[in-house]
Amino acid sequence: MIVTPLDSAILDSKDQYVFYHKMIDFSLKELIVAVQEKQILNQQELLLFKQYSDLLLYSIEAMRVKYMYDDEENMKVDLTDSSFPNYLEFRYLFNDLALREDYLEKLTGIETLKDEFLDTLMRKKEPIPKRKLFQAASIVYYSSAKKEYIFNRFVQGKIIPAPEGSVAEHLVSWSFYDVSHNRPFICYMYFNYDGKDVESYKDEIYETLKNIADREMALDTMAYGIDKRLPKVFPKLIKRVDLGPIHNVFAKDENKLTHAILQSIANKEIPLESYAISLKIDELKSSSEFKEGSFFSKQTFQRWDAMYRQRYIFAPHRIIQMLYNKTPEIMNKLAMSPVQVSSIQSSVVSNEK
Structure with missing residues (x-):
């Protein structure tokens, strides 16, 4: 790039x-x-x-x-x-x-x-x-x-038991810094394992995630790649958190929320240190399984539901009000009402005067 x-x-x-x-x-x-x-x-x-x-x-x-x-x-x-x-x-x-x-x-x-x-x-x-x-x-x-x-381009988490009541027995997480978006993504995969000890298969799992799931892509493409490369792993739920962008004075105005904030800063309607954070969570669930291959070498694959996306906005109260006024089409489609967070104290602005 x-x-x-x-x-x-x-x-x-x-x-x-x-x-x-x-x-x-x-x-x-x-x-x-x-x-x-x-x-x-x-x-x-x-x-x-x-x-x-x-x-x-x-x-x-x-x-x-x-x-x-x-x-x-x-x-x-x-x-x-x-x-x-x-x-x-x-x-x-x-x-x-x-x-x-x-x-x-x-x-x-x-x-x-x-x-x-x-x-x-x-x-x-x-x-x-x-x-x-x-x-x-x-x-x-x-x-x-x-x-x-240091947050490397790919950070691998350990395989741990999934929380009680989960859709599968095991949970593995990983994170990557996508080079095209320059944003961190955090991923979770809940899966079952066809064997006695999942630890004996962890190297194959980690290698596959690093090679296949280390960048932003269509979630079903990622899921299929993992499913195909790991015949002993049955993924049941994949969740990906897209952290950002952070809409503020350091961002470009192509994004509608960023543009609204920059415009309001320029008009002196809100202070220079104003910000909002976008967070998106994509989920892909397995609805059933099917087998492919010859009689002697069949592999079990997942049949995936449509991807489900939830979008969240975090911002101080004043910024939330402004975004409702200027970008209602975005604010009214969030997974929940915008989450209010604290504003940055004016003392952190070192050169506003």
């Missing part, structure tokens, strides 16, 4: 970094709380949702530290339908941390840097040069960030 100026924005000032990262961090945390309060996912799904979201938040925080004082490189944010960082930023994080020891050896020692800071502040009575601040941020970045906590 080629990143063009129309597809991504570069955060090229400290004020923009502070504003962007506080907005994304705040809105995602509000979303997690709201999903739990409204019981949009069951308890086990919610626990997994929070774990994947924590990886996402950790990665974005690592980006904040990495780029804060860097004069040469700037972080790219997707503008098309996301507001999340461009997927390449996650790859850069992963690659950086794979070579962390090499980088740390080249950086100025912590004690040396501390002495230089104290000398500059106490004796010279001067501000710390930006070059030195970048060195300090680099030390924090490479010494504290851990590769295993």
